[in-house]
Amino acid sequence: MAAQPAHLRQKLLQRGYGLEEVDPAIAFLAEHQFQSDVRYAGMKSRSVQHLAGDRKIALVLKGKGIAAELAAEQIETLPAEEGRAVGAAHRFRRQIEADGLTQALKVKIYRYLATRGFSAKSIKTAIIAIQQPE
Numbered sequence: 001m002a003a004q005p006a007h008l009r010q011k012l013l014q015r016g017y018g019l020e021e022v023d024p025a026i027a028f029l030a031e032h033q034f035q036s037d038v039r040y041a042g043m044k045s046r047s048v049q050h051l052a053g054d055r056k057i058a059l060v061l062k063g064k065g066i067a068a069e070l071a072a073e074q075i076e077t078l079p080a081e082e083g084r085a086v087g088a089a090h091r092f093r094r095q096i097e098a099d100g101l102t103q104a105l106k107v108k109i110y111r112y113l114a115t116r117g118f119s120a121k122s123i124k125t126a127i128i129a130i131q132q133p134e
Contacts, residue, residue, distance in 0.1 A: 007065050008035065038074075041066045045074040051088050054081050056117025085118045085126035093130060101131055 008029075012022045029035035044064060045057050052060070054075050061071035078084070092109050099105065106127060113123045 009065075037066055037070060040064070041070050041074045042077070045071075045078060049078050049084060052116050053085065053113070053118030053122060054078075055119070059117065081119060082122045082125045085113055085122040086129045088113060088116065088118070089123075089126040089130050096130060101127075 009022055009026060012025070013019070017025075026035070041061055041064075044061060044066075048057055048060055057075055057078070058068070058071045061074070062068065066074075089109055089112075092105065092112075095105060109127055109130075110123055113126060114120075118126070
């Protein structure tokens with residue numbers, strides 16, 4: 001059985017329910033497949049994949065109480081990070097067409113993608129890819 005969802009447990013405890021009520025309720029939800037960490041992790045990772053790198057997705061899932069191993073499994077099912085980085089960097093396409101790819105714009109793109117959890121390798125690939133004419 002997957003680990004108990006920390007965020008759901010925390011919400012119930014904050015609303016005044018005791019541990020003797022919360023733990024059996026969560027067990028019931030998991031047993032009847034009303035709550036599934038695998039399903040939730042998959043849904044959450046797919047919802048943020050377009051603007052987030054692997055590190056950011058892992059951090060988001062960790063914040064939701066998903067085990068690191070399960071998060072890694074879900075990240076493996078997503079499209080390659082380099083492709084997602086190219087898609088996220090496309091928002092700078094107009095600036096590149098207007099002014100060219102200046103050093104300042106490269107830094108801006110790098111910072112934008114880095115804060116969204118993309119690896120340096122993926123960022124470099126994205127910068128090269130958006131320089132190419134369509």
